[in-house]
Amino acid sequence: xxxxxxxxxxxxxxxxxxxxxxxxxxxxxxxxxxxxxxxxxxxxxxxxxxxxxxxxxxxxxxxxxxxxxxxxxxxxxxxxxxxxxxxxxxxxxxxxxxxxxxxxxxxxxxxxxxxxxxxxxxxxxxxxxxxxxxxxxxxxxxxxxxxxxxxxxxxxxxxxxxxxxxxxxxxxxxxxxxxxxxxxxxxxxxxxxxxxxxxxxxxxxxxxxxxxxxxxxxxxxxxxxxxxxxxxxxxxxxxxxxxxxxxxxxxxxxxxxxxxxxxxxxxxxxxxxxxxxxxxxxxxxxxxx
Numbered sequence: 001x002x003x004x005x006x007x008x009x010x011x012x013x014x015x016x017x018x019x020x021x022x023x024x025x026x027x028x029x030x031x032x033x034x035x036x037x038x039x040x041x042x043x044x045x046x047x048x049x050x051x052x053x054x055x056x057x058x059x060x061x062x063x064x065x066x067x068x069x070x071x072x073x074x075x076x077x078x079x080x081x082x083x084x085x086x087x088x089x090x091x092x093x094x095x096x097x098x099x100x101x102x103x104x105x106x107x108x109x110x111x112x113x114x115x116x117x118x119x120x121x122x123x124x125x126x127x128x129x130x131x132x133x134x135x136x137x138x139x140x141x142x143x144x145x146x147x148x149x150x151x152x153x154x155x156x157x158x159x160x161x162x163x164x165x166x167x168x169x170x171x172x173x174x175x176x177x178x179x180x181x182x183x184x185x186x187x188x189x190x191x192x193x194x195x196x197x198x199x200x201x202x203x204x205x206x207x208x209x210x211x212x213x214x215x216x217x218x219x220x221x222x223x224x225x226x227x228x229x230x231x232x233x234x235x236x237x238x239x240x241x242x243x244x245x246x247x248x249x250x251x252x253x254x255x256x257x258x259x260x261x262x263x264x265x266x267x268x269x270x271x272x273x274x275x276x277x278x279x280x281x282x283x284x285x286x287x288x289x
Contacts, residue, residue: 040094098229109250112136
């Protein structure tokens with residue numbers, strides 16, 4: 001997000017931008033997305049800021065302004081959604097976020113399951129809640145099954161199961177990258193060694209499912225609605241220009257289909273609320289649920 005996303009081609013410059021984010025306490029993903037939004041807004045003439053794509057010096061300067069809330073940085077510190085709403089016009093269309101959280105570098109137009117992962121992530125467009133792009137593009141199999149890259153069918157089931165698995169593993173405070181070398185069964189062995197209690201794989205997955213439903217109840221109570229689970233306008237209006245998925249983009253029908261399939265797989269109603277029977281099966285007590 002601080003390299004090619006900003007047209008910064010020098011590796012040292014990109015690393016230095018990341019280091020500056022670390023020193024300032026800024027998230028590198030959101031920072032990269034905010035900077036690219038600012039560069040485009042300047043090019044379109046809707047934002048007054050001294051920043052340009054590919055110019056590491058001006059990008060570094062704007063990062064400092066964001067951290068210290070100085071000049072244009074004061075507005076940009078609020079994130080792309082807030083800035084776009086204030087700028088108005090076409091700005092919301094190139095504000096790349098879901099539920100207010102800026103998206104990482106994994107573009108979903110060539111991987112619809114990844115798009116659904118962004119749409120449904122509890123904290124907004126996050127790639128750590130699930131990473132179905134591994135199975136759509138990366139060639140990995142899930143429970144022995146392969147997935148066609150651009151197909152919509154089956155992606156909701158895949159996503160829900162992977163979300164459940166990762167939510168369960170997250171309770172053990174695991175590292176994302178360690179999972180490439182440590183299997184789920186080995187984590188359960190470690191858990192048993194530490195606690196004296198043997199947890200089965202199905203129990204781990206159900207634990208994750210319970211977490212997802214409890215989190216969903218929290219978000220609904222906080223005001224989230226189904227229409228919040230959408231993708232940025234750019235992904236629905238601008239096809240990919242090249243590459244193996246050239247010409248692909250999301251239609252509104254694609255979004256609705258993916259969302260409806262996901263809610264059905266989850267045992268939620270059309271508004272994305274967990275059904276009473278689902279909560280009961282998970283042992284979740286919820287007044288009015």
